[in-house]
Amino acid sequence: MKRLPQIAIVAMALAGLLAGCKQDDAIDGFDLLSNPADRGSVDSTTIWTAFEQTFEDSVRKTGSGSFLELGAFDGLETQILLRFDSVPDTVQVLAAKLLLNTNTIYATGDAKSSFRATVHKVNIPWTEGSVAYDEFHTGGNSFDASAISSAEIFSSAADLSTSDSLFIETLKLDLSPAGLELVRNWADSTRSDNHGILIDFEGSNFIKEFLSQNGSINQPRLELDVMRGTVRDTILSVADADAFLVNRVVEPAGGPLFVDNVFGHQTALRFDLSDIPRESTINNAVLKLNILSSQSNVKNSGFTVWVTTLADSFTTENVRVDSSGFTTTATVGKQTTVLEIPLLALLQVWVTESVQNHGILLRTISPGSDITRVAMQSNATDPLLAPRVEVEFSSAPNSN
Amino acid sequence: MWSSRLKLLLSVTLVLVSVHAQGQSFYSQRGLGLVRQFVSGQSIGLGGAGLALSDKITVNYLNPAALANLPVSFVSGNFRHAATSLESQAQDAVISSTNVSGVQFHLPLQRERISLGVGLMPYSEVEYNFESDGAVGATRFTETVEGDGGVNNVFVSLAVRPFNRLYLGASGLFYFGSLRNKWTVIFQNEPTFLNTRQEVRRHFTAAGVRFGAQFEVTPGWRLAAVFSPAVNLDVNKTVTLVNVDEFADFPDSDLEIPAAYGFGTAVFVRKKLLFAADYYVEQWGNSVADGYTSDSRRISLGVEYSARGNRLNSSFLSKTAWRLGFMHRELGLEDPVGEKVTETFGSFGLGVPIKWTAARLDFALEAGRRGSLSSNIVKESVVRFSVTATVGERWFFRGGPR
Numbered sequence: 001m002k003r004l005p006q007i008a009i010v011a012m013a014l015a016g017l018l019a020g021c022k023q024d025d026a027i028d029g030f031d032l033l034s035n036p037a038d039r040g041s042v043d044s045t046t047i048w049t050a051f052e053q054t055f056e057d058s059v060r061k062t063g064s065g066s067f068l069e070l071g072a073f074d075g076l077e078t079q080i081l082l083r084f085d086s087v088p089d090t091v092q093v094l095a096a097k098l099l100l101n102t103n104t105i106y107a108t109g110d111a112k113s114s115f116r117a118t119v120h121k122v123n124i125p126w127t128e129g130s131v132a133y134d135e136f137h138t139g140g141n142s143f144d145a146s147a148i149s150s151a152e153i154f155s156s157a158a159d160l161s162t163s164d165s166l167f168i169e170t171l172k173l174d175l176s177p178a179g180l181e182l183v184r185n186w187a188d189s190t191r192s193d194n195h196g197i198l199i200d201f202e203g204s205n206f207i208k209e210f211l212s213q214n215g216s217i218n219q220p221r222l223e224l225d226v227m228r229g230t231v232r233d234t235i236l237s238v239a240d241a242d243a244f245l246v247n248r249v250v251e252p253a254g255g256p257l258f259v260d261n262v263f264g265h266q267t268a269l270r271f272d273l274s275d276i277p278r279e280s281t282i283n284n285a286v287l288k289l290n291i292l293s294s295q296s297n298v299k300n301s302g303f304t305v306w307v308t309t310l311a312d313s314f315t316t317e318n319v320r321v322d323s324s325g326f327t328t329t330a331t332v333g334k335q336t337t338v339l340e341i342p343l344l345a346l347l348q349v350w351v352t353e354s355v356q357n358h359g360i361l362l363r364t365i366s367p368g369s370d371i372t373r374v375a376m377q378s379n380a381t382d383p384l385l386a387p388r389v390e391v392e393f394s395s396a397p398n399s400n
Numbered sequence: 401m402w403s404s405r406l407k408l409l410l411s412v413t414l415v416l417v418s419v420h421a422q423g424q425s426f427y428s429q430r431g432l433g434l435v436r437q438f439v440s441g442q443s444i445g446l447g448g449a450g451l452a453l454s455d456k457i458t459v460n461y462l463n464p465a466a467l468a469n470l471p472v473s474f475v476s477g478n479f480r481h482a483a484t485s486l487e488s489q490a491q492d493a494v495i496s497s498t499n500v501s502g503v504q505f506h507l508p509l510q511r512e513r514i515s516l517g518v519g520l521m522p523y524s525e526v527e528y529n530f531e532s533d534g535a536v537g538a539t540r541f542t543e544t545v546e547g548d549g550g551v552n553n554v555f556v557s558l559a560v561r562p563f564n565r566l567y568l569g570a571s572g573l574f575y576f577g578s579l580r581n582k583w584t585v586i587f588q589n590e591p592t593f594l595n596t597r598q599e600v601r602r603h604f605t606a607a608g609v610r611f612g613a614q615f616e617v618t619p620g621w622r623l624a625a626v627f628s629p630a631v632n633l634d635v636n637k638t639v640t641l642v643n644v645d646e647f648a649d650f651p652d653s654d655l656e657i658p659a660a661y662g663f664g665t666a667v668f669v670r671k672k673l674l675f676a677a678d679y680y681v682e683q684w685g686n687s688v689a690d691g692y693t694s695d696s697r698r699i700s701l702g703v704e705y706s707a708r709g710n711r712l713n714s715s716f717l718s719k720t721a722w723r724l725g726f727m728h729r730e731l732g733l734e735d736p737v738g739e740k741v742t743e744t745f746g747s748f749g750l751g752v753p754i755k756w757t758a759a760r761l762d763f764a765l766e767a768g769r770r771g772s773l774s775s776n777i778v779k780e781s782v783v784r785f786s787v788t789a790t791v792g793e794r795w796f797f798r799g800g801p802r
Binding site for chain 1: 426429430486488490491493528529530531532534536537539541543544545547581583585587590592593594596598641643644645646647690691735748750752763764765777778783785
């Protein structure tokens with residue numbers, strides 16, 4: 001009887017403690033959450049363009065590029081200009097060859113073909129930093145109609161995987177006696193009519209790309225067979241100036257969005273982010289651009305697209321880039337079907353409105369370097385493949 | 401002055417206060433959380449009835465007038481462990497909590513005439529935790545919504561006995577506390593994704609007052625009443641953001657503790673049986689608290705048997721008290737709209753003396769339910785075990801007991 005209180009206390013304590021001896025559970029799911037505004041969200045969405053436009057700026061100067069183009073392909077015709085200012089006057093030139101090293105070709109399919117390349121004396125002055133097709137050919141007689149050399153150009157390319165690769169193809173053009181006389185005149189520094197040579201083509205359906213004098217190896221050069229006094233020797237004279245002229249004979253089909261190296265094609269895009277709450281944290285944002293390979297010219301080394309933010313609302317008359325803003329690059333390969341560009345940091349500042357969303361500009365990182373062009377799907381060509389940003393984000397609760 | 405047993409009780413109480421660990425209730429999501437109405441350690445075993453009780457050892461937390469009857473200095477602390485089984489149409493969960501219901505120190509300024517009490521007790525508690533796993537593409541994540549916090553109050557009470565049968569008391573209350581809402585997302589298999597957290601904590605303070613009275617109709621019958629006016633809690637908000645750049649701010653809106661009043665009665669029969677009953681109302685129907693549509697009303701009934709050893713020098717066995725109680729309360733909530741949420745509890749209690757002259761341990765086991773599946777979204781089955789330790793000492797003693 002005396003122990004009854006103690007027994008009762010122990011029983012009560014055991015009952016109370018054992019009733020809660022399981023590990024605490026969280027309530028599974030949010031169906032029972034009284035205030036849904038206490039909960040945020042984790043979502044993904046695809047944002048399409050609110051604005052897209054491709055436009056063409058001025059033709060880019062090709063003299064500072066790494067390549068020289070010759071031939072005709074995809075509505076383009078190209079010619080090469082070379083000038084040699086360093087032919088020595090201390091030797092007697094007995095023979096001369098023009099050497100050019102191949103980089104790649106722009107062609108369709110695998111069928112082999114060829115065209116004839118001819119070399120002509122240029123009659124008018126030009127500078128590699130400013131020469132362009134229309135200005136060069138205005139007025140006629142910019143070059144001699146008669147050729148001082150010619151050669152067959154074949155639709156084979158080179159693989160420049162190493163600087164001393166055995167796979168480098170070299171084009172050799174033996175100069176005629178008139179060409180040899182021209183070279184001898186170049187050695188005379190008192191003459192002021194050294195305007196170099198033009199390499200033209202006949203009957204081409206592809207474009208051959210050569211290395212330019214701006215590279216560190218295999219520049220265009222003259223191989224000179226000379227006499228130094230009584231000793232016969234062979235010397236090389238590298239071109240001092242070069243450029244390629246490009247003429248568009250067929251306009252590209254309208255509809256796609258373009259970015260290219262030589263005609264100044266650029267594309268402006270702006271995306272409507274109103275579906276993403278301002279309180280969101282962007283976890284992933286990728287711009288996807290579907291490539292139209294049938295209207296693109298991309299070589300094996302690819303084409304690098306430069307993405308920058310626009311500082312103002314886009315107009316073709318006034319395209320202002322935010323030079324201190326977000327910037328990134330992405331490379332389109334020869335086989336690329338969808339170009340993916342990460343835009344996480346940019347989307348985050350746009351969503352929180354710490355940076356105003358005027359959109360982005362796609363352009364080349366190497367203007368004037370070659371004739372590479374990338375065509376992308378647009379709303380006009382296929383709305384389902386138009387430029388889009390795939391976003392994954394978390395949104396904090398909005399208790400307002 | 402500070403005897404070893406008093407130091408021990410104070411130490412244990414302080415430890416319990418610091419080891420406070422809260423559990424969950426689905427119904428704590430609304431307003432200021434689940435309101436607790438702790439009267440005394442004795443009243444828990446009586447279904448919560450105790451406004452009219454005036455035991456020589458019981459320290460009353462809700463009716464300050466009862467303090468005037470205490471003959472010596474007391475320290476009292478209550479410890480409670482609760483286990484809740486949550487049941488809805490779609491899921492079950494088990495949650496437990498361990499915390500302190502109150503600590504009070506009583507000092508008789510004039511023995512059984514004027515008393516001073518100082519204490520701390522929780523007014524409400526919030527604790528809920530929702531969790532769900534999801535996926536965005538191939539990326540898995542866990543999303544959590546948690547809420548915790550509550551309102552506490554520190555009080556200073558003054559009780560007087562102007563006439564032999566009338567006891568009056570008043571408590572100055574200082575409410576303080578915080579309510580925290582936390583939302584987190586943790587990504588599990590994608591290190592480049594940012595785990596995010598938004599935590600909004602609302603801190604508040606306010607001052608209030610409570611009045612109490614007891615009237616001894618006959619030596620074995622007492623009536624009691626308490627009243628506390630409404631209090632506006634001044635709210636300040638702090639926000640913690642992790643990997644969240646923008647916060648959808650909202651204006652600080654004040655919170656309110658509504659007015660409350662209660663009536664009680666206690667009847668002794670042949671000095672061995674005690675019957676107690678309380679009716680207590682909190683006017684949530686007048687407030688703008690989220691989810692509250694009507695007043696909270698509680699009815700408590702209890703009976704206690706002992707050999708009536710409530711004098712300080714009574715024998716050990718005669719001091720042991722056995723208690724049974726019943727409580728039914730409308731919380732004032734509707735969930736879903738139109739369906740009131742109620743709770744019903746039965747209790748069993750025991751009061752045993754400690755070997756010292758003026759000391760007692762009150763034990764109580766309560767079992768009941770909150771909400772019901774036939775009317776509400778969630779039913780909670782609750783089991784609670786409470787221990788209240790009360791230790792008295794004759795500080796500043798002037799003369800013997802009356």
